[in-house]
Amino acid sequence: MAKIYLDYAATTPVDPKVLRAMLPYLKKDFGNPSSIHGFGQRALGAIDDARKKVADFLGCSPQEIVFTGSATEADNLAIQGLIENQKSNLKNQKLHIITTQIEHHAVLEPCQILEKKGVRVTYLPVDREGLVKVSDIEKALGPDTLLVSVMYANNEIGTVQPIAEIGKVLKSQKNKIYFHTDAVQAANYLECNVEKLGVDLLSLSAHKIYGPKGVGALYVRKGTPLRPLIFGGGHENGLRSGTENVTGIVGFGAAVEEIQNPKIKIQNIKIRQLRDRIIKKVLKLISEARLNGSLAQRLPNNINFSFKGAEGEAIVIALDQKGIATSTGSACSSKSLEPSHVLLALGLSDIEAHTSLRVSLGRYTTEKEVETFLKVLPSVVKRLREISGYKL
Template identity: 40%
Template sequence: MEVYLDNSATTKPSEEVIEMMIKALREHYGNPSSLHRKGVEVEKLIKAARKQVARSLGVKDEEIIFTSGGTESNNIAILGIIEGNRRKGNRIITSKIEHPSVLNVFKSLETRGLEVIYLDVDEWGKIDINQLQEAITDNTLLISLMHVNNEVGTIQPIEEISKLLQRLKSKPFFHVDAIQSFGKVKLNLGKLNIDMLSISGHKIHGPKGIGAIFVRKGVKVSPIFLGGNQETGIRSGTENVPGILGLGVAAEKMWEGTNTHHEQLLMLKDRFLRRIKNEIPNIKINGLEGNDGAPHILNISFPGIRGEVLLHSLEQDRIYVSTGSACSSKKSSQSHVLKAMKLKDDEIEGAIRFSFSYNNTAEEIDYAVDRLKKHVEELRKIMMR
């Protein structure tokens, strides 16, 4: 049996997505910028995909810009706002547990003279609204925060932050990295004070190499590179047609099954967690449990065992998990997320992330726990020798 529990890193594309992409490669190969029928045909398909993504977010079609993925979406949101609105302020705010595609941009901007505020998080990975409020000044240009943390599944109080910003006279721009929450945790953009929001295709059973950014109408975002003015000039370059059409199908599928998927994910997570707590001693749950955390992410420390060793032990049984973010898991440094949450060194070293998909089954969960229990027992015995 193969059990894939690394869905926060990437998901398996659905059959509908694969079929659409193959059809795009075989039949819809025209350049959407071309004036002939083959080009116009593809342009219409891209418009339909844009509508699918917009509907899944509850926004207007023209507010969706296609990108190459989550990293580019985050970069465009942050750098595009800075370049297009620099006169508005010099202070920008984020948290200490953001994805590298946000944190590294902020670190770069710090070297360019911007004042960067990195918000602390508590032991569960949540920011303090009061600290955020105190950090906002009339000179604050941008706040960029993730909705769901990719390592521990903590859900940030985006709605509360939105209400806070609505009360301000001089409102900074608000960017939300929703790459881990899109399709799993509801977020009604129509009712929230969010200016930009990033999503990625391969986190929702869509293709890799495609993403999108929501840019609220009227928000000025400058392009970070120039070309043929595709995507209203914000993201130039010939469109990735198979990727865009695949993203459209994935977004539609997630939108149609949001409630069902959420319940399925919660059931799997609860089953997994209940058995782990009852059957494996000396563990630590990192992040919030139940409905207070994302339904698809569970981060657990197994003190006394190196997470990487446990990962490869599970791999022998065709169970695939992660020690953290896929963008940084191959590096030797400790997780910046778990360090910000003030975990002990052995808790950080022994952390494993299990992330679920609605494709997983109860049978897979039980098999994974059975094998996990066996490997933890064996590795702890070895460590005690």
């Protein structure tokens, strides 16, 4: 049975060029980068090289890049690190965070933890397409607002937020308000220059851009005060103690370099065309199918449907039995039986949210694979609707 992978938003395969760059650091160049001998210095040099590549991609200084174990850790370091630093310096100061209802759990849960510690958090709503209004952010600002965190592109519905516009609003305020964005899904397809976006903190993940799992990065604008989450060694300018994952960091640097390749940018146009074909054909072939999220302000590889009368997880399982890998939403919370908080924020009911299917395309998706998917999906939805007793 042919295997068709349409879950690139969950993770991506390691690019062959990335793997080749990593291999020496699993073999002969295995030194600890903190060691002063030749083995260690070669490893340190490789980290420095990767740090420069990530910095060049973001348009910042290498000293502003902190490597982490994941984007989840990067999000936590940005949010908890900033707030905890402020709390330790000004113990009685009231602090306020603004975020949205459709953020990744790596942002929402740290905010919820900080709420229990007395921090005020505003969770802004989004419209039916999943877009936050810049005016809503401006209205929510207060004298105690320290941080705004808005995801650049949503991992479930692909909606792209107006980050640069938000950045301009925050920059115009009298009081310094720090701006964080989770750019994990955006990095493959969107402008990530931190000056153009106006952000102070930005999170990335290697395994979403054809790099290895287990390594992330946080851009920290010079002068942004963070308290580390991990202590014991002072690595990464004191913000992330622990021997660096040299192999993973090297792979991260190679992956970032490759997504800037002009050939990759041409491939992204093809991905958008395949996405548009799937949307058009599915809405035509399957009655009562709904596209979740914005059609215009959307990542070129993301599609999220709801099919009344067909349970999303059952669709994923049925497609998997046909050799096609998809998902219902975030892979990070796929074991949860709760309906997607993102889809609920769009106004879907619990039942409607449970009928969702996320299809995400990537660098290696072919037209033939898309045609196979379009041939298989209608019969899968029809059969599941018959089983559930749903009447059109």
